[in-house]
């Protein structure tokens with residue numbers, strides 16, 4: 524068995540477990556890092572650290588901005604579901620946005636560090652109506668467009 528030792532690996536950030544691969548695989552399919560034969564320590568901080576979601580963001584960009592604010596304040600943090608946002612952006616709302624994770628013990632300090640940060644949006648535990656309405660609006664727009672096209676074709680055929 525071979526393992527991905529990258530602490531930023533999407534699999535590790537998302538599950539807390541190192542990605543495992545068969546012996547003939549050389550590269551992590553999640554992050555592209557080179558694999559090693561020995562499994563490294565599981566936790567990115569230490570054994571009793573628990574990661575909690577500090578905030579959710581609609582884009583990786585916003586999450587990265589908030590993360591850099593935390594790091595400027597010396598608080599370690601991780602992103603969760605950032606790869607879904609990169610690959611399937613329309614699923615971001617469904618998975619609850621890009622989560623910014625911090626060590627439980629840094630939670631209060633991290634909240635203070637983000638307070639007043641204009642890029643942080645409200646937690647997606649209460650999804651904003653504007654965001655959840657987008658697919659419905661798109662559906663009606665499509666319906667109206669189809670109707671207009673049909674009417675145009677019918678009128679054109681009558682004129683001929």
Ligand SMILES: [Zn+2]
Nearest residue numbers: 527532551554
């Ligand atoms: Zn990896």
